[in-house]
Amino acid sequence: MPLYKGMIKARLYDGTFQTCNVTGLDDTTLIGGPPVMLKGKLEDLRRSDGVIVDIDGARDKLAKKPTVNGGKPVPLDIGDTLELNDRRAVVVGIAKNTRTFQSQPIIYTTYSRAMLYAPRERKLLSFVLVKAKPGEDIARLVQRIRDSTGLAAYTQDEFKTLTVNYFLKNTGIPINFGISVLLGFIVGAAIAGQTFYNFTLENLRQFGVLKAMGTSNWVLLRMIMLQAVLVGSIGYGMGVGLTALFGYAMRNTILAFKFPWQLLVFSATGVTLIVIFAAMISIRKVIKLEPAVVFKG
Amino acid sequence: MTSSELAVKCRQLVKTYDTGDQKIAALQGIDLDIHMGELMMLVGPSGCGKTTLISVIAGILDQDSGQCDVFGVDWLHLSSKNKLLFRAQNIGFVFQAYNLLPTLTAAENVAVPLIINGMKRQLAVRKAAELLEKVGLAERAESLPSQLSGGQQQRVAIARSLVHNPRLIVCDEPTSALDHQTGIHVIELLKSVAVASDRALIIVTHDARIFDYADRIARMDDGRIENVNAMARHSEFTKEDDNVT
Ligand SMILES: Nc1ncnc2c1ncn2[C@@H]1O[C@H](COP(=O)(O)OP(=O)(O)OP(=O)(O)O)[C@@H](O)[C@H]1O
Ligand SMILES: [Mg+2]
Numbered sequence: 353m354p355l356y357k358g359m360i361k362a363r364l365y366d367g368t369f370q371t372c373n374v375t376g377l378d379d380t381t382l383i384g385g386p387p388v389m390l391k392g393k394l395e396d397l398r399r400s401d402g403v404i405v406d407i408d409g410a411r412d413k414l415a416k417k418p419t420v421n422g423g424k425p426v427p428l429d430i431g432d433t434l435e436l437n438d439r440r441a442v443v444v445g446i447a448k449n450t451r452t453f454q455s456q457p458i459i460y461t462t463y464s465r466a467m468l469y470a471p472r473e474r475k476l477l478s479f480v481l482v483k484a485k486p487g488e489d490i491a492r493l494v495q496r497i498r499d500s501t502g503l504a505a506y507t508q509d510e511f512k513t514l515t516v517n518y519f520l521k522n523t524g525i526p527i528n529f530g531i532s533v534l535l536g537f538i539v540g541a542a543i544a545g546q547t548f549y550n551f552t553l554e555n556l557r558q559f560g561v562l563k564a565m566g567t568s569n570w571v572l573l574r575m576i577m578l579q580a581v582l583v584g585s586i587g588y589g590m591g592v593g594l595t596a597l598f599g600y601a602m603r604n605t606i607l608a609f610k611f612p613w614q615l616l617v618f619s620a621t622g623v624t625l626i627v628i629f630a631a632m633i634s635i636r637k638v639i640k641l642e643p644a645v646v647f648k649g
Numbered sequence: 650m651t652s653s654e655l656a657v658k659c660r661q662l663v664k665t666y667d668t669g670d671q672k673i674a675a676l677q678g679i680d681l682d683i684h685m686g687e688l689m690m691l692v693g694p695s696g697c698g699k700t701t702l703i704s705v706i707a708g709i710l711d712q713d714s715g716q717c718d719v720f721g722v723d724w725l726h727l728s729s730k731n732k733l734l735f736r737a738q739n740i741g742f743v744f745q746a747y748n749l750l751p752t753l754t755a756a757e758n759v760a761v762p763l764i765i766n767g768m769k770r771q772l773a774v775r776k777a778a779e780l781l782e783k784v785g786l787a788e789r790a791e792s793l794p795s796q797l798s799g800g801q802q803q804r805v806a807i808a809r810s811l812v813h814n815p816r817l818i819v820c821d822e823p824t825s826a827l828d829h830q831t832g833i834h835v836i837e838l839l840k841s842v843a844v845a846s847d848r849a850l851i852i853v854t855h856d857a858r859i860f861d862y863a864d865r866i867a868r869m870d871d872g873r874i875e876n877v878n879a880m881a882r883h884s885e886f887t888k889e890d891d892n893v894t
Contacts (some may be wrong), residue, residue, distance in 0.1 A: 561748045564709050566737025566765050568730070643709040646744060647700045647821045 353378035355479040356466040359456070364484035365416050372409070373456045374436070376466025383462055383481055385447075392430055392445025395639035402444035403434070408605075409457020410446055436469040451609070499546055537622055545630040548583060552576065556641060563643040572638050576631055582629035586622060655718070656817055656849030657683035657706055662715035664701055675701040677872035686846040688859060691853045693869035697851045700821055702869070704825065707819045708736050720816060737765050741810030743839075745822035747802040749794040749891070755805045756781060756790040762813040780808045783842055800831035811843055817875060818843055820852040824859055836862050 356376030361369045371376055377384050377397065385394045386404060396402055405414060415425035416433070428434075434441045441461070449458055450628065482505070484493050490507050497505040506514060520526050552559075559572055599609045662679035667673050675698040678793055683689045691699050694809040704710035708724045717724055720739065727735060741762070742748075749758045759777035764770055778790045794802055803823060810818050823839065824832035834861040836852075843850055852863070860866060861880065868875040 353782075427780050444796045505665055557746075557748060561744075561750070562761070562765070564707070564736070564742055565762055566733045566735075566740075646709070646742065646748060647704055 353381055353383055353481040353483070354463045355384050355465055355481050356470065357478045358466070358470055360436050360459075360469050360471070362414070362441075362457075362459070363438075364414065365432075370413050371456055372414075372436075372459045373454065374459045374461065374466055374469060376461055376463040376470075378481070379462045379464050382462070383483065386449055386458075388448040390446045390448050393444065396444035397460065399442070399444055401433075401442045401465070402461070403436075403439050403441040403465075404445035404447050404460040405443055406447050406449040406458040408449070408451075409459070412456075413457050428556075437471060439469055441469070537626075540622070541626040541629060544583075544587065544626045545633065548580065548627075548630035549633055549637075551579075552637060556637070557645065559638045559643045560641055560643055563641060564646045569639050573635050576635050576638065580627045580631035580634075584623050588623045589617065591623075592616065654685045655682055656685050656687070656720060656811070657681065657778060657851070658716070658718040659702075660707070662702070662705060662708070663713050664698075664705060665713055666701075674872055676705070676715075677876055679872075681867060681874055681877070683849050683851060685849055686844070687789070688840065688844055688850040688852065688862065688864045690866045691735075691869060692855060692860070692865035692866055693875075695855070695883040697869045698872045699869055703819045703821060703851055703853055707740050707742065707817075708732055708877070733824070737762070738813070739816045741813070741815040741818040741843075742787055743803070743806050743810045743818065743820035743823045745826055747799070747806045747826075749802055749805060751794055754791050754793060755786060755797065758805055759808045759812050760795065762809060762815075766813055773808045777812055780812050784838055798831075799827050800835060803827060803831075803835050807835070807839055807843065816848050818850045820849065820850070822854055822856075823852060824854065824856050829858060832856060832859065 354376075355378065356374070358374055359371050360374045363369055363371045375384065379398075382394050382397060385397075386406065390402065390407055394404070397404060410428040412425075414428045416428065416432070418425055428443055428446075430443055430445065432443045434443070436459070441459075445460075446457075447460065467558075480503075482493070482497065484490055494505045494507055494510075497503065562572065563569075596611065599611050603608045659679050659681040662676050662681075663674075664676040665674050668810075679702060681702075688776055689719055691702065693699055701710065705712045705724075706719065708719065708727075711725065719735075722735065724732065724735075744764070749755075750761070753761070756774050756777045759780055760768075760770070762771035763773035763776060768776075781790050786801060786804055786808070789797060789801060789805075794805070797805065803826075809825075810820075820839070824835055827835060839850070839852075840862050852859075854860075863880050865877055865879045867877045
């Protein structure tokens, strides 16, 4: 099945332009459409000039001017029209899409119509989607397509990897993210460690008093560990809570926000490491502490 | 209990601090005996080694050489575990800066030595409250140290030094952070509740106003004991002068 994917400039009501991510679906099967339809049906695409826009785009970048001055923009709705490359496009449906890092509105239409909208290029076929017959060996199928057509063919997983690699290689996103995470981790460890160590130093005299009165290092060690675990849990709880809150606040924006459980585990491990690190230097200090300090003024 | 029974016996005690670039001879051969039932004061100019000496006697600092027996046990012969145990059971501390734990109430502070010795927390706090009554702070049992005056804090500290019935109590400048009147009150309290026939007290001080409360006074200078004098007013120990220098 043919699939078109490309950027097309849309002309909006007020005459401004907005680049949109246009997907042209196979005319007969409409495979590859949006995961969730909020308004209208996917089949409505077959109506003349029909397009489906994603909800985020409809609400934000493609929205119409406020009816009253200073009011809220009016979201694009079914029946509204756009101009894609000087051709009329009528909104027949609103879809909900998986969020991405790209913030252009997403427009679905049929393959043949996408050909009309798209600016002239020599080849407009971007992808061909292939659905294997049940029981077909996918790897062999891929190989067969490669051999017979001379085109690149990928399985679903291969294509995913390809896409991820594209982002890794050609955009700054992963490096920036990586640096942010690493920086956050280092700064977090430094601050947590420093705070905890300061706390121990401030109370060093009390530890000395307890030592002089016959408290063993083992008991003091347990006290510090308990404190560290307490501080770590509070910090972790606050961090996760704030992040969840942030995600909740962002739910109506077009920003991608994902909070998988792996992240919880990852950050828990991070916090644990920080806490252990912070506690270790404090414990070392307290164990080496001479109880004779208690008589120092 | 006879006066010949020794609580503390120091012989040729030497301690040198090594700060890397210089060595400071803090104790240069101390000979000193402290008897059971005795309140011994240790006086001398600043830096002469008083604090160092009581630190060694209390078992929180190791001497370089010489002997320091407390109730017949040499600190150096104890394993570090037994040392902790011996200290927890036999030594009470009173500090110049009170050194109460700021987040615990007065009663909880007093209970700490009992808890270190393995007593259940509730029972320990109850015993502590009883002792607070003895030092005149019954109504302040639930107060935090920050809510108490200096004199009251030192009374809490005295209760803490006594609660586990230790046989030796060491005090470093217990009155020098207090005004005259409060200082006198505190030393009177120490004298009345802490001195017992099965217990010895050693108090480091430069506060001449409280010398009268001592049984004997040991004068130190430059890491040595200059002399030990019995106070005339307290005649229990007016046998021959115990000066061993
Ligand atoms: N931890 C240490 N490291 C190095 N030198 C020390 C240390 N503690 C004490 N000293 C030095 O040892 C000497 C005796 O000190 P110590 O504290 O025993 O004197 P002190 O008689 O208690 O003085 P003060 O009346 O001022 O309290 C001093 O010269 C002091 O500077
Ligand atoms: Mg001193």
